Amino acid sequence: MDVVISQDELQLGWRKAATRLRRRVNVAWWYQEITIPLVLLALAGSCFALLARRNDWSLGAGFWSIFGVLVVITGAFAYWRSRRKWLTMNEAYVRLDAELGLRNALSTALAGRGAWPGLVEDQAVVSWRAEQVALPMVGALALLLFGFAIPVSPAVQATASQQPYTWSRLATEVAELVEEGLIDEDYAEEVKKRLEELQEQKAEEWFSAASLEATDSLQQAHSREMNRLKRDLMEIRQALKKAGGPNVSKDQRQKLQQQFEEAMEGMRNGQMKPNEKLMKKLAEAAKQGMEGMSEEERNEMQERLKELADKLGDNPGEGEGEGEGEGEGEGDGQARGPGEGEPKRGPGAGGDLFGAESPNLDLEKFEHLKGKEDKEPEPGDLLNLEEIEHDLNQSKKGPATSGAAKSEGLGGDRVWKDALDPDEQKSLKSFFE
Amino acid sequence: MEYANEAQVAEAQSQIKRLSEALNQVLYGPETLIDFVLNGVLARGHILLEGLPGLGKTELVKGLSKTLVLDNKRIQFTPDLLPGDITGNPILQEKDGKREFVFQPGPLFANIVLADEINRASPKTQSALLEAMQEHRVTVLGETHPLPKPFFVLATQNPIELEGTYPLPEAQLDRFLFKLDVRKNTVAALEKIVNQRELGVEPEVNAVLGKAHLESVINTVRKVYLPGVVANYIARLVDATHPGEAAATKTVKFGASPRAALSLASASKARAVMNGRTNASFEDVKLIAPAVLRHRMVLDYGARIDGATTDSVIEELLEEIPFQTTETPRPLSSANKS
Numbered sequence: 008m009d010v011v012i013s014q015d016e017l018q019l020g021w022r023k024a025a026t027r028l029r030r031r032v033n034v035a036w037w038y039q040e041i042t043i044p045l046v047l048l049a050l051a052g053s054c055f056a057l058l059a060r061r062n063d064w065s066l067g068a069g070f071w072s073i074f075g076v077l078v079v080i081t082g083a084f085a086y087w088r089s090r091r092k093w094l095t096m097n098e099a100y101v102r103l104d105a106e107l108g109l110r111n112a113l114s115t116a117l118a119g120r121g122a123w124p125g126l127v128e129d130q131a132v133v134s135w136r137a138e139q140v141a142l143p144m145v146g147a148l149a150l151l152l153f154g155f156a157i158p159v160s161p162a163v164q165a166t167a168s169q170q171p172y173t174w175s176r177l178a179t180e181v182a183e184l185v186e187e188g189l190i191d192e193d194y195a196e197e198v199k200k201r202l203e204e205l206q207e208q209k210a211e212e213w214f215s216a217a218s219l220e221a222t223d224s225l226q227q228a229h230s231r232e233m234n235r236l237k238r239d240l241m242e243i244r245q246a247l248k249k250a251g252g253p254n255v256s257k258d259q260r261q262k263l264q265q266q267f268e269e270a271m272e273g274m275r276n277g278q279m280k281p282n283e284k285l286m287k288k289l290a291e292a293a294k295q296g297m298e299g300m301s302e303e304e305r306n307e308m309q310e311r312l313k314e315l316a317d318k319l320g321d322n323p324g325e326g327e328g329e330g331e332g333e334g335e336g337e338g339d340g341q342a343r344g345p346g347e348g349e350p351k352r353g354p355g356a357g358g359d360l361f362g363a364e365s366p367n368l369d370l371e372k373f374e375h376l377k378g379k380e381d382k383e384p385e386p387g388d389l390l391n392l393e394e395i396e397h398d399l400n401q402s403k404k405g406p407a408t409s410g411a412a413k414s415e416g417l418g419g420d421r422v423w424k425d426a427l428d429p430d431e432q433k434s435l436k437s438f439f440e
Numbered sequence: 441m442e443y444a445n446e447a448q449v450a451e452a453q454s455q456i457k458r459l460s461e462a463l464n465q466v467l468y469g470p471e472t473l474i475d476f477v478l479n480g481v482l483a484r485g486h487i488l489l490e491g492l493p494g495l496g497k498t499e500l501v502k503g504l505s506k507t508l509v510l511d512n513k514r515i516q517f518t519p520d521l522l523p524g525d526i527t528g529n530p531i532l533q534e535k536d537g538k539r540e541f542v543f544q545p546g547p548l549f550a551n552i553v554l555a556d557e558i559n560r561a562s563p564k565t566q567s568a569l570l571e572a573m574q575e576h577r578v579t580v581l582g583e584t585h586p587l588p589k590p591f592f593v594l595a596t597q598n599p600i601e602l603e604g605t606y607p608l609p610e611a612q613l614d615r616f617l618f619k620l621d622v623r624k625n626t627v628a629a630l631e632k633i634v635n636q637r638e639l640g641v642e643p644e645v646n647a648v649l650g651k652a653h654l655e656s657v658i659n660t661v662r663k664v665y666l667p668g669v670v671a672n673y674i675a676r677l678v679d680a681t682h683p684g685e686a687a688a689t690k691t692v693k694f695g696a697s698p699r700a701a702l703s704l705a706s707a708s709k710a711r712a713v714m715n716g717r718t719n720a721s722f723e724d725v726k727l728i729a730p731a732v733l734r735h736r737m738v739l740d741y742g743a744r745i746d747g748a749t750t751d752s753v754i755e756e757l758l759e760e761i762p763f764q765t766t767e768t769p770r771p772l773s774s775a776n777k778s
Contacts, residue, residue: 035772110724121718
């Protein structure tokens with residue numbers, strides 16, 4: 008027995024079918040619109056994750072919160088974009104009409120011009136395409152996953168150990184001198200300030216020519232200052248030592264006093280000054296004059312100055328083109344080998360790096376010519392006469408036209424005529440004969 | 441506007457079915473052709489039948505006239521046929537001692553006119569048909585004479601033996617609702633013809649539908665509901681026949697006229713009644729589109745050289761133009777169960 012379905016029920020049934028279709032199509036539009044932005048977002052997220060891992064930034068809840076918010080914004084944007092293409096209810100009915108082959112019965116019934124057709128069992132007129140749905144989502148997830156899974160080595164940070172060695176060595180050296188109470192802190196501050204200026208450059212420029220030049224310059228200035236200080240100290244010590252010796256005349260004593268004071272003046276004017284305590288002591292000594300010092304005080308002072316001078320150590324000589332190697336950071340004071348380093352820094356042009364060593368002509372040894380007769384030849388004397396055979400071309404020549412222009416030949420012909428040495432020409436001639 | 445109800449449509453459908461069965465009794469085989477001819481008549485259109493001699497074109501038209509119990513005339517078109525020969529002429533007659541012109545109606549004054557080998561008549565005579573076909577009247581010597589109702593022209597033409605013929609002008613072609621290709625019979629149909637027909641003896645055809653009944657059926661057809669989406673499909677389809685409007689019509693020189701759109705609407709309504717429906721549908725339009733459009737489109741020279749025909753272009757066009765305008769998003773696929 009057939010079940011009679013009322014028109015109201017049919018209408019309701021078709022309305023449900025149209026609503027389902029409409030919802031599915033509209034969701035698909037939204038999904039289509041969100042696909043590309045979502046993949047781009049995932050790509051950006053992935054890049055950010057890689058960057059963060061490389062730079063050791065935190066990727067905690069903050070990252071995921073921002074990512075979530077961006078996904079929501081993207082969804083809203085896709086919703087707004089897709090609305091223009093959304094299916095209306097009437098269009099859904101038409102779509103059902105067309106796809107189910109209902110001969111426009113739904114459109115007619117909707118317009119009130121005919122009866123609602125019987126419900127169709129399979130009302131799914133559109134179906135999801137798995138690859139179109141899954142691919143973008145899988146792609147986006149894969150991109151995100153790559154961002155977290157791809158092995159990334161942390162960014163190479165410019166650390167102190169990778170700074171030019173000279174900087175750290177210089178800083179240590181100055182700090183030690185201050186710590187040992189040798190030099191004034193103002194000089195240490197000045198050096199520190201200049202070193203900081205160098206360090207403030209971009210890390211990739213630390214080893215640039217300009218930076219190394221500046222480093223060299225600082226190092227040389229420091230060496231000069233140390234040498235000068237040492238020299239001044241040694242001069243004072245020398246003056247004290249001589250002043251304490253026997254039979255020192257008044258004039259000599261005055262000279263020594265003058266030497267003492269000049270050295271003091273040099274120390275005052277130099278950039279690197281002895282520390283305040285030492286300077287004060289020396290100034291007192293200079294003020295009361297060497298005569299006012301007891302033997303014991305003088306010896307103690309000499310010992311102290313020697314100790315200080317030793318601590319200043321042996322420094323490279325100034326103005327000799329000697330310095331530490333570029334990027335090597337070795338301040339050993341040894342001169343470069345010939346041909347090494349920049350022309351300005353090195354001691355000059357390189358030696359015989361290429362080719363054999365030139366023969367020793369022994370120009371220092373002179374040998375006198377001897378004539379046939381046992382007498383010293385005079386300039387213009389005939390030394391020897393000898394009969395030699397001239398090197399004539401003996402090859403036979405064919406008849407030649409008189410007045411013909413002489414061809415100098417080209418190519419090989421010209422080579423043996425012009426470019427070969429006499430021995431080679433001779434060999435060549437004999438070969439052709 | 442009053443629309444046809446299901447009862448009216450059912451009644452009309454049964455009448456049409458009887459008509460179709462009666463015609464099928466005498467014309468064996470071309471059921472589709474008979475359906476299209478009936479479709480054209482119910483849509484109040486004129487029909488151009490094109491086919492080789494002896495395929496039953498004239499027989500079909502004569503059979504239709506007999507089943508419809510309508511007045512029918514046959515005009516054999518020849519090059520020397522004059523307009524007056526078909527429209528009628530004023531003849532000088534003496535009446536009560538006075539001489540006066542009396543209009544003598546020509547063969548056009550019938551319900552069904554069989555214009556046999558219409559392309560053999562001169563353009564002058566062909567053009568005499570224009571007014572009759574469009575406005576259902578003829579004008580002779582300034583006097584207009586209405587043609588009887590209903591009025592149908594069923595013309596035939598031979599696609600070969602083109603020597604001494606005059607191709608129908610576009611204006612006249614456009615007035616035919618359908619152009620139908622009459623194809624050769626199948627072996628089974630031929631066997632049936634051999635068994636049941638005799639050379640030189642006309643088959644007996646039963647009169648099925650009177651004039652009043654026919655008008656009633658035609659009235660029902662006119663009241664069939666044409667949904668807006670179907671009208672939209674017709675409009676898009678006709679628009680797409682113009683060059684550059686669709687990929688399929690790149691080789692078209694001239695597209696179909698608005699009259700073609702009206703013809704599609706009218707014929708799809710008739711087809712709906714033939715199928716017992718109260719509304720026209722996308723499928724009706726698609727089915728009748730080739731018959732309505734094939735003589736209204738002109739292909740360019742290049743396309744003709746390439747062997748393209750209007751039928752092949754229309755076929756592509758029908759594939760290209762969807763029933764509805766909504767797109768399917770990429771993540772979905774259309775099940776297309778129609």
